[in-house]
Amino acid sequence: MKKFLQIFFSELGITVLNWLKSLREILAEIACGFRMPPLPEGKTAEPQERGRLKAFIEKYMGRNIDFDGAFGYTCVDLVRQYIKEALQVPQPEPTGMAGASAFYFQHEARPVQARHFDLATYNPRMVPPDGAIVVFNGTQANRFGHIGICINADERGINLFEQDGFRQSPAAMRRWDYARVLGWLVPKEQG
DSSP states (O other), rough: OOEEEEEEEHHHHHHHHHHHHHHHHHHHHHHHSSOHHHHHHHHOOOOHHHHHHHHHHHHHOOOOOOOSSSSSHHHOOOOOOHHHTTTTOOOOOOOOOOOOTTHHHHHHOOOHHHHHEEEEETTOOOOOOTTTTEEEEEOOOOTTEEEEEEEETTEEEEEEEETTTTTEEEEEEEOSSSTEEEEEEEEEEOO
8 A cells, every 4th residue: 555655646746747847838938928028138139130030930920830741830840940931041851750859969960050050059158149049858758859949048048939849839939947958059150
């Protein structure tokens, strides 16, 4: 009986923890208010880049994006649409089920990506710049990881424009902390 109760309460604790995580995500989504958050104090963005980012967000906010016609509306689809449309970087055909974290782990093996983006590994003393593509590590529940577009960031977290492939929810802004951040891609100066 003691073993049964330990297992029962352990499973109950995991269920409650997962429920609380979902509730936190929902509350964060509501808190974002689906508006363009202000830049953190002291942070500037190039007007042209900020304009492209803002125009992209205004165009796709609340829409479902299926860039490659596979797997439904994923986080990768929104990012690839952003890269092609706002940053004007050609997007190769999909390479299968590599997932969002492959943008980080396979950066050098992707010639188009490596040619057009610098990869920054997460460091607690740095924050991603506006318009950077932020890559998150996978979890037990989601081995593919996550990816989104940084609207702005500070030392406490990132305001991200993203799409949720598991929920098949449309593009929205959400607040993330740095717990699973691997790094981010920043467009190289083309010249």
